[in-house]
Amino acid sequence: MTLLNILLQATASFGPLAAPIGAAIVVVGAGLGIGKIGASAMEAIARQPEAASDIRMSMIIVAALIEGAALFAIVVCLMALG
DSSP states (O other), X not given: OOHHHHHHHHHHTTHHHHHHHHHHHHHHHHHHHHHHHHHHHHHHHHHXXXXXXXXXXXXXXXXXXXXXXXXXXXXXXXXXXX
């Protein structure tokens, strides 16, 4: 038996535990990213109030892209359970 086979057999039992941990990491990362976007957008609007609509629109688009990527990652993590 090779070392690779031994490692694969040892880690195969961690699947049910690794998927929820991976999903939790994704959610935390997405939350931190969207929080950073919101804080930066509010700071930018405070500096240039006349550009508020453009900044807000860019913030919403980027937040939606982050949420989409996070949702995709969560689905992949949960599919690993099956």
